[in-house]
Amino acid sequence: MSKSRILVIGVGAFIGLIVFAFVARQTLVVFDHAYRTPVEADHPDRTPAMQGEADSRAAQAEKQRKQPLAEHGVPLKDVEYRAFPGVGSRVAIWSVAQLHLLFAAFVLAVPIFALIIELIGYFTGDKRYDRLAHEFTKLLSVSFSLTATLGAGLTFMLIILYPRFTQYLMHVFSPTFLPYVLLFFLESGFLYAYYYGWGKFPPVAHLTLGIALNVVGTGIMVIANSWLTFMMSPSGVSESGALISTWQAVDNYTWMPINVHRFIANVAFGGSIAAAYAAFKFLHATSDEERAHYDWMGYIGNFVAIIAFLPLPFAGYWLAKEIYAYSQTMGLTMMGGAFSWLFIIQAVLIGCLFIGANLYLWLGMGRIEGAQRYKGYIKYLLFVIAVCFAVWATPRSPITTPVEVREMGGSFHPVLGKLGVMSAKNTAVNLLILTTYLSFLIYRRSGITPTVSWARRGKALQLLTFIASAGVVISLGVLGYFVPTTVRIGLSVPQVISVLAALVVVTAIDILMFRGAETVGETRWGQMPAISQYILIFIAVTFTWLMGLMGYVRSGLRQHWHVYGVIRDTSPDAFTPTLGFATKVVSVNVLLFFILIALVFWLSGLSSKKDWRARGTDAS
Amino acid sequence: MKNAAWKWIVLVAPFVMLLPEPAAAAELELGTDAQQKAGKVVYERYCSQCHGTEGDGKGYAASHLRPRPRDFTSGKFKIRTTPSGALPTDDDLRRVIRDGMPYTTMIGWPNLSDQDVTNVIYYIKTFTKDFKNRDYYAQPIAIPEPPPHDADSAKKGREVYLQMECHRCHGDQGRADGASAPSLVNDAGEPILPADLTKRWTFRGGPARRDIYRTFSTGLNGTPMPSYADSLTDTQRWQLVDYVYSLGAADTPNYAERVVSRSIADDLDMTKGEALFDGAEGAFLPLFGQIVEPGRAFHPNATGIEVKAVHNREHIAFLLRWNDMRADRTGENSPALEAPETTETVEEAASQASSTEESDPFADAVEPEVAGDATDDFFSDDGSAETASGGEAGFSDAVAVQFPAALPDGIRLPYFIFGDPDNPVDIWFADLAKPAPQRFVGRGSRSVAPGNPDGLEMTASYDAGVWSVIFKRKRRQEDAMAIEGGQWYPVAFSVWDGLSGDRGNKRALTRWYYIYVEPAETVGPLRPMAKAAVATFGIEIVLIALIRRKHKNGVSIPPTNP
Amino acid sequence: MNIVVLVLGATAFYTIVGQLVPQKEVPAPEVIEISKDVTTEEMVEIGKGIAQGKGTCLTCHTIGQSGSLRFPDLDGIGTRAATRIPGMSAVDYLAQSLYEPNAYVVEGFNPGMPVINKPPIQLTDDEILAVIAFLQSLGGTPSVTMETKLSINGGAGGDSTATATAALVQEAASLDGKALFERYGCARCHATTLPGKRLDRAEVLASILSPDSITTLAGAEQAKKRQAMEQSGVYDKATLQEIDRIVDYLMEQKAKE
C-alpha cells in the first residue's frame, strides 16, 4: 500500500469517527427529546427605549393639543429640544458627528502621513516616496470639502435639535470660535497650496508648507477637542454651569489625553485608509508596474498604521486614568457598569486587528526570497496571539444559563474567572504587542542578513530583551492576583514600561545590526496574493468600526447628561441604549463612511483618467 | 414480657420442629468478647444517640422520632427473612444497618466497615437474652423468584386484600386511611401508622415485589402487621403483592423540580373537578416538617403533595392532592394560630444549660417520658390527648398555596416560611372545615394577618384517603401579583393535618418551587428548522456553483510557486 | 464586488458580535418624590432603590462580599458606622460619608467617592436621608425619619438643627398620657377604665410592651390580639417615655375609681 493510501485511511478514520459520534449523538438527542415549547416571554418588559417612544408620542400629542397657542411661534429660549423625523435626534446627531469625525481624522492624518513620506523621500532621494506622498494628497481636497460640509451640517443640526445645550456651549466657548474659523481658513490655504504646489516650490519650501499645514490642522483638532472633552469632564464652570474661566474649560481633565489619543489614532487610521486605497488600486491594476507600486504603497500605509497602533493602548490607559481621576463614577460606569461588555467587543476588534496585521506581514514574507527560513515560526507566533486574544476577550462573568450556573457553582467559572480580571488582560495585551513586534522584526530581516561582526550576539541580546520583557509582563500579571487592589492597579505601569523599553532597545539594536546588511533575497513588489489586499481592506474596516465604537463609549459615558454634571439630558433619548443598538448604528455609520470614501477615491481617480476627447479620438 | 415470650415459643415451635437446624443458628453466633467490645465502641459512637446506651431505644433523639428507634431489649425486629416471631438472621440485621429504613431517621450506614457492622450486630445481640436461646432462631423463609406480574393477578389480589381485611388499616385504596388506622399501637403500646401502599418508596423493608412478599410471609414483629405465611397460599401472597404493587406508580417518588401550568382555551369550570386538569403535568413535591421556626412539626403525616395547574386568559387554577388518614372537617385552622412550643424552646434550653453548668450534663435533660407511656401519642408532640383525637375541640385539615406578594425584583425571594417583614407573601388558605377559602398576608411565621379573600375560589373533596382541593383566582388582580404567561413564579405549599393537631407553624411544607405559566401561543420548531436548512442548502449550492465555474476544466490547482 | 462583500461582511460580523453581549438599556434616573410622612421602613425601601439605581452606590460598593475589594463593603455598615469616628453618631458618620466622602476614608482604601449631593449623581437631601435609612438597615436598625436634621449636609440648614430638635421634644412633652392614649389609637379597642382595675403598674406596662406576657387568652385568640397590637403601629411610633406616660394615665384612671 502506498503511503498516501495509509494517510487517507488513517486521517479519514479519525475524522470519520468524530463525525460519526457527532451525528449519532445529534440523532439520539433528536429522537430522545419530545419537543418542548421553548421558554419565551409573551410580554416584553417595558424597556427605556419603549418608554422613550411613548414619552415622545405623549409630547407630540401634547404639542398638538397646544397647537393654537404655538401658532404665533415659540421663543427660542423656551425650546429645549426638537425632534428629528424618523430616526430621532440622537441617532441623527450621532451619525453626522461620527461621519464628520471620521473624515476629519482622515483629513488630518493624510497631511501628517504625506509629510512623513515626503521627508523620507527628501532625505533618501527615493523618488517613489515623493510620488506616493503626492498621490495621498490627491485624496485630500475632496475629503476636506466633505469634512467641512459634514461639520456645517453637524453645527446646524445641533442648533436646531438641541438649542438650549448648543446655546450653553456657545456661551462657554465663544472666545474659541474666531481662532477656529481663522485656523480653518489657513488650513484650506495651506492645503491647496501644498497640493497644487507639488513640484512647483523648492523642496524645502514645500516641506515647510507641509509642516505649517499639519500644525494648523492639529490646532483645529485641539480646539474642537476642547468642546467635546468639556462635555465629558467640564471644568472652569461653577456648579450651576456659570463660566468662570474659558481657559480652564478648554484645559479640562480629558483634553490632553484626547488630543494625544486622537493624534496617534488619526495617523493609524489615515495609514489604514491609505493602505485600503492602495489595495483597491492593486486589485484593479492592469500592469505589473502598477501592481508593484500599489503593493508597496499598501505596505507603507499598513506599516505606518501598525506602528502608530502599537502605542495606542498606552494612550488609552492615560485617557482612562484621567477619566477615573475626574470622576470615579464615570470611570466605573465605563469599566464596570453599563459599558463593561463593550470592552469585550473592543477586545474582539483589536484581536482581529492584530491577527490581520500579522497575517499581512506573514503573507508579505511570501514576496521576499529567502523568507522560507522563518516560516516555521509563524505557528508559534499565531499560537501566542490566539491565546492572548482569547484571554483578553474572556468575560469576567460570562453569559450563562441557569443550568450552567448550577454546574459552575456560581457566576464565576473557577478557571476562566481568573482570566477575566485586569491582571490577565493587561498581560495579554502587552504580550500581543510584543508578539506583533516580533512578527515585524522577522519580516524585516527575512530578505537580509546582517554583516556586522557582533550579529550573533546582537540577535541573542534581542531575544533576551524579548524574553526579559515577556517575563516581567507575565510575572507582574501573576503577582497581580496576590496583592491588594491599590497595588494591583499600579502594576500596569511597569508592565507597559517594560514593553516600551523592550521595543526601543530591540529597535535600536536592529537598526545598528542591519546597517549595511547583505541582501539575500530581493523583495518582489507586486507578487502578493490578492488575499493580502483584502486583509488591508478588512483592517481599514475594523479600524473605522473601532473608532466608531470607541467614539460611542466616550460620548455615551455621559449617560443622561449633555454636559456631565452640569446640563441634564431631559429629552426622551436620555437613556443609554443597548450595546446591540449602538453597534447597529456604528455599522451603518461605517458603511456610510465607506460609501463616501469610495466616492472620494473615484473623484480623485478622475484626474488621472484620460481626457474624454482624447479617448474619443482614440476610438475613432 | 413473660407472656410474650411464651407466645413466641408457641409460634416458633412448629418451625423449630419442622425445619432442620440451620448450621449458622446452631453455632449461636454471638461473637467473641473482643468483638462485642469492639461493637460496643461503634455502637456508642454511631447508634446510641437514638437507640440508647442500654439499647432500649431511648437515646437523645428518641423523643421526636416517629417511628421510635428500635428497642433492642425487646428482641423484636421488624424486617426479617425469618418466620413471624423469630429472631432475624445476621444478614437481616446487616441489611437494615447498611441500607437503613426509608423515611425514618435510620438512613443507613454504608460507610461502616464490614467488620464494624458485624461487631455491632454482636453487640446488639447482647441487649436481649433471646439471642442466647436457640429456640428463637429459625430458618429463613425462602423467597422465590417473583412470578410474572400481570393485571389479572393484581385483580385477584384485590379480592385477597378485601378478604384479609387489609383495608381496615391500610384503607380501601391503600392510602393508609383505614378506619382503625389512627388507633393502631405496637406491642409496646406506642402508636404506629399503617404503611401508605400508594407510596412504595416509604416501605421500611424496601419497595421491590420480593420485599413486599417477604413482609407478607414474615410479618413485622412487634407491630399489628401479621404474617400471612399460614393463612395465604404462595400464589395468593403473590397476588396480594401484585395488588399492592399496582397501587403505587413507581419505586421512587420522582419528585418534581417545577410545576407547569397548562394553557387552555375553555372556561375554568370548578364543577368539573379534577377533570379540569386533564392533560396538565402533575408535579409531586416532597413535604417536610416545619422544624425551622418555633412550633415545630417533627413527623408530619403527609410526605408529599401532587400539584397540577391550568390557566386560561383570565384565571388560573390549582389542583392539590395529598393523602390524609382521616378527613378532619370540624374545628378550625389557620396559619396565624399559635402552635405549641416544643421542648427545645429558648426558655427550656436556657434552664437546661444552666443545669448543665452546675450538674452532670448526662443527666436526662430530655423529656422524661417513657416509651409505652399511655400519654404518648404519635400525632402530637405536646402530649395532650385532646389534640390527638381531633374533633370538635381540635383542628381541621387545611392546605395553603404561597406566592410572593409581589414579584421579587432581585433574586432574593421572601423567606420560605410565611415570608419576612420586607418581603411579604400571599397565602391562599383552605380551612377544610369551612366552605370558603381565606387569604393571609405573611410577614414572617409569627406575623400572619388575614387578607382580602375576594376573587379566590375553592372546592374540596375527600375520597378514599385523598384530599383534592382546587383553588382558582384571576390572573391579574389588583391586590396580588399578576401571573403572566411565559414566566416563572415562585410558589410553595403547606399542609396541616388536623389529626396531628397541626396549626399555625406546626405543619408539613415545601420549599419554594417554581411554576411556569405556559404562554397562550407557542412557536413550533418546524419553521425555524426548515428556514435554517434551506438557507444552508442555498449557501452550499452557491458555493459549489462558484467553485465549479472557476474550475470548469477539472481540478486546476493554484500554483504552489508563483 | 468582492470588496463590497468584504466590507459588508466585516461590519455584519462586528454587529453580530455586538448583539451577542448582554443587552441592557440604562434608563435616565427619575426624580423620586419622597413625602414627609413616610415611615422609616418605607425610607429603607426607597433608599435601597436609590442605592441600586440613581445613586449608583452599588456600582462600586458591594454588600456582603469579602476578598480584595476596591471599595468598602457595606454589609453591617449600620452598626459599624457608629464606631468609625469616635464621638460621631452613626447617622452623622453616614451623612458625612455621603456629603463629604473624603473627610474620612476607611483604612486600606483609596479616596475617590463622589460627593453624593453634587452632580452627576446629585441626590436631594431627602433622598440622602432615605439612603442613610437603608445603610442603617444593613446590620443595624434604622433610626432616621424624614424629619431628622443632619448636622452635616453640605452646609445647608446647620443652625436650624438645635431649634428643630427642641421643638420636637417640646411637642412630645406637651402631650399628656390621655392625649397620647388617643393619638396612638388605643381607644379604638380599649376602654380606659378596664386594665387599672385588675393589674398593677408593672403589669400594665408589661402587657403593652409584651402583649403575650399577661393574658387570659390562648391559641388563636391570643395571637389575634397580639397581632392587633403589633399592627396598630404603636411600637413604631411611641417612645418608651410616651408609653410610660400612657401607663401613668391609665393608673390615674384606676386611682379615680
Place this chain on the structure above:
Amino acid sequence: MNLLVVLPILVALGALRLLKAGLLAWMIALWMAIYLTLRYGFAVPIPASVITLYMGITTMALATYVLSSRERFASCSRPLIALVVERRLRTLLIVVVLGLPLLVAARIYTNMSQPLQPPSFARTVHPAPPSEPITVRGQTFDLNAVENPFRNLEKSDPSQFRVHVENGRRVYYQNCVYCHGDNVQGDGLFAHGVNPIPTNFRDSGTIAMLQEGFLFWRIAKGGPGMPGEGGPWESAMPAWENFLTVDEMWDVILFLYDHTGQRPREVEEHAK
C-alpha cells in the same frame, strides 16, 4: 481538567502527527480537538457563550494559518475543490450537501426543545461573615476574633471537654439530625425536601475549612441571617439562637469536629 477526555485527544493528535496528515485534516482535527477539550475537558463545564467566543477565535486563528502562505492555502483548498468538481466524488458530495442542512436543522431542534428549567441562582457556598460583631442572645461576638470558649478544655481538662462534646452530641441528635442526618452527612430525613441541601460535615470541604466562629455564626443566625451575597436564601437552616443557648451552640460545634475527626481552621492573627 478531565483526563479521560484530554488524553484521547492528545493521542489522536499524536497519531495524526505520525501519519503525517495533510494540512486540511490537521485544521479540522485541531478545531475539533479544541472544541472537545473546551466542551468536555473541564471538570467544571465552561458556559456555552464562552465556548462560542473561543471557537470563534480558534476558527479565526486556524483560518489565518491556512491563509498565511500560498502553499498552505493550496494544500487546504485542493481536496475541497476536488470534492466539488471531481466526478468520482459525486456521491460524497451529495451526502455532504444534503447532510449539512439536516445537521443544522437537528441542531435548531435540540436548541429549541431544551427542557424547561426553573430559574436558579448562583450559590455562595461559604459567604463571608459580617465584619462587625453579631449579637446572639444578648451577647456580642466579633466573628473575626471569636474562639470556642470550650476549645481550650481539650488540653487543660479533657474530661470536662468530653462532657461538652457529649452535650453537643445530645444537641445535635435532638435538633440537627432531621436534616443533617444521623451520620452527619447532610442526608437526614427531611434533606430531600430542602434546597440548598444540608451541609455534609464529613466532606473535608466544609467544616475543616472554616473557623469555629463561622460555624457559630451560621448556626446562630441560620438561613434568615444569610448576608446579601450569600444566596440563595431559601436555606432551611433555622436561626438556632431561637432554640439553643450560646453554650449549646459551642458544644455542638465541638461535637461536629470531634465526631468527624476534623480540626477547625485556626483564627488568623491580624497583622497590625
